[in-house]
Amino acid sequence: HKLSKDDAAMKFYYIGPMFRYDRPQAGRLREFHQFGVEALGVTGPNVDAEIILLAVQVLQSLGLKDLKLKINSVGCPKCRPQHREKLQAFFKPNFDELCKDCQGRFDRNPLRLLDCKNPHCHELGEGAPSLEECLCDECKEHFEGLKQLLTAAGVEYEVDHNLVRGLDYYTKTAFEIQYAPLGAQSAVCGGGRYDGLVQEISGDEARPGIGFAMGMERVLLALEKQNLLPEFDESIDAYVVCPKQENFALAFKTAIELRRNGFKVEYDFNGRSMKSQMKQANKFQAKQVLIFGEDELSRNAVTVRNMATSEQHEIAVNDIISYFNTL
Ligand SMILES: [Zn+2]
Ligand SMILES: [Zn+2]
Structure with a gap:
């Protein structure tokens, strides 16, 4: 529908069933339901802040407390290669000790070595060169702008340089909202900016984007932990x-x-x-x-x-x- 030709910022949402080709675990189902929003066409950090605020507000309006917002910048194609080289040099001496997944990621996306759940990989990653030191001026400015807007909006956040999210296409902003009592599957919402994705898929001109996804079963688990689920009365009048x-x-x-x-x-x-x-x-x-x-x-x-x-x-x-x- 030539939506990409529209110059205005575009905002979308969706709600629906999703499928994960993965071993099911508590809070990580094969079929699950996801709610998400995407905003396309805006380069600046203002829309990043807006999307993050929306996610926080949705969860707060459900009554969830003790949510933790974590943000990071994962850089861009200009600054990431530098960091990538530094990371590979850092991990190389211990390559054999990395888990199998991380050995696979070593060439493809060494950034993901930083968020491996394997405790030994986690140890090996201590003191790794941070992406923050390698960010280009544009990425730095973007991240500073985002932080400023979140602060202005009165939203508490934590900068977590190990937060890289599982998806390789993220650029600049990555964020996650966690509900700690859920343990290993504490992320109830995650998202980020994907400035190169539209171009990569459509071959069309670049169209920046940012969005988040919220796992509804995960949110329900969080509501259950906080006794916020409404009683379901099966009886009839x-x-x-x-x-x-x-x-x-x-x-x-x-x-x-x-x-x-x-x-x-x-x-x-x-x-x-x-x-x-x-x-x-x-x-x-x-x-x-x-x-x-x-x-x-x-x-x-x-x-x-x-x-x-x-x-x-x-x-x-x-x-x-x-x-x-x-x-
Ligand atoms: Zn950059
Ligand atoms: Zn690992």
């Missing part, structure tokens, strides 16, 4: 029992009206016996059962039974909604 099919239309109408008034209501679809309908009512944990019996209906009324107390009342059909509203 009413079960409508109608033993005779000729009265079903009236029972149906009543059930629908109760639903329209916000009550959770079920009824029998299959014209089963009174006994099995009562059984169903129990299965649904119905708080009240409405019985459309012949006797009561002859008086334009139904029996409403409170399932907890077994108390019964005969209520006029026309008064059912107002009766339920008093319960």
Whole structure:
């Protein structure tokens, strides 16, 4: 749709199922759900700050506390090669001691040696030359600008030079929001800038971008840890029992009206016996059962039974909604 020809900044969001070809672990599922935003077309750190603020705000609005925002600059194609060489020179003497993954990363992307989860690799990485010292002026200025804006917005952050994120296409800003009680899978949101990605994929002119992704199952785990998940009440407000099919239309109408008034209501679809309908009512944990019996209906009324107390009342059909509203 030639969106890339649009000069204005473009903002997108998405929510959907994602799949990971990886060994599943707690908080790291094969199929998971992700929510993300992307902003394309802006070079300056202002949009970085905006995207990061948005992520923080989303998590805070859910009630999550003790979130930790970590930011870093992973440099750009101008300054990264220098750092890469320095890193390779640093790790080279201990190459044989690196884990298999890191040995593979050594040539491809030595930056990722810094965020290996293997404790020994972590030790070997202590004192490694930091990317910070190698950042070019443009990257430095960008990072300083971002920090300034985050501070201005009153957002607490921590600069973590080991934060490189798993994706090789990130440039300049990389960030992560962590919720420590989740342990090894503490990142609830991660993102960064990808100034070269659009060009790399489309062959089109460069179009800078930045975005984040939030793992929804991970967020749910965090909410659970903080007891912020709403209780899920499986019980229903009413079960409508109608033993005779000729009265079903009236029972149906009543059930629908109760639903329209916000009550959770079920009824029998299959014209089963009174006994099995009562059984169903129990299965649904119905708080009240409405019985459309012949006797009561002859008086334009139904029996409403409170399932907890077994108390019964005969209520006029026309008064059912107002009766339920008093319960
Ligand atoms: Zn740079
Ligand atoms: Zn490693």
